[in-house]
Amino acid sequence: ILGALMSVLIHAIPFTVEAGFSRTIAAAALTVNGIGNLTGKFLWGYTLQKFDPRKLVFLAYSLSSIGVGLMLTTSNNLNIAILFLAFFLYGFGFGGTIPLSQFIWAKYFGRAHIGSIMGISHPMTTLSTALAPVLVGYGYDVYQTYFPAFIVIIFAYMLGSFIVLLSKEPLLTNNSK
Numbered sequence: 012i013l014g015a016l017m018s019v020l021i022h023a024i025p026f027t028v029e030a031g032f033s034r035t036i037a038a039a040a041l042t043v044n045g046i047g048n049l050t051g052k053f054l055w056g057y058t059l060q061k062f063d064p065r066k067l068v069f070l071a072y073s074l075s076s077i078g079v080g081l082m083l084t085t086s087n088n089l090n091i092a093i094l095f096l097a098f099f100l101y102g103f104g105f106g107g108t109i110p111l112s113q114f115i116w117a118k119y120f121g122r123a124h125i126g127s128i129m130g131i132s133h134p135m136t137t138l139s140t141a142l143a144p145v146l147v148g149y150g151y152d153v154y155q156t157y158f159p160a161f162i163v164i165i166f167a168y169m170l171g172s173f174i175v176l177l178s179k180e181p182l183l184t185n186n187s188k
Contacts, residue, residue, distance in 0.1 A: 012072065012171045013136055014143030015164040016105050019079060020044075021144040023098075026157045030086040032094065043095045044102035051106025059114050065176050068111045072172035075104030076165045083161055119181055 019026075023044070027037035051071075058067055078101025085094045120128045150160035 014139035047099040047102030048106040051103040055107035071107035076168035
């Protein structure tokens with residue numbers, strides 16, 4: 012998911028310009044994205060106390076995928092309001108990525124093993140975060156549009172959301188807490 016997140020952020024301005032908007036509008040859309048991200052962090056953190064975190068991850072990833080889908084629709088109609096809504100939803104959704112994932116990691120694996128689990132997974136996450144934007148750029152070079160790569164990003168978000176939603180919380184022993 013972080014690979015998808017970085018891909019959209021890195022390619023946001025070229026995508027928006029390719030869709031027909033000015034660089035100024037593209038930069039403003041990234042500002043709206045940041046506002047969505049910031050406001051999302053507060054809401055996602057607060058809701059962790061009240062709702063099942065798996066459902067919240069599903070919602071956060073779904074909002075991000077809807078945002079990317081709306082970005083694709085702006086290519087056809089050049090509607091600035093939809094573009095800004097798309098970037099806000101995308102930012103709002105990925106604003107929950109860090110607090111929600113950190114909460115779930117700790118809850119699923121406990122404090123005793125969280126360092127080991129993160130140590131094993133972090134290199135893979137870093138690799139995907141570095142490689143995914145390059146692949147999106149390569150896809151653009153091949154197809155001369157971001158459409159196929161952004162569709163893959165939408166599917167990645169949706170796949171991730173369903174995997175987390177369907178996951179079962181492991182039973183922790185006294186040593187794992």
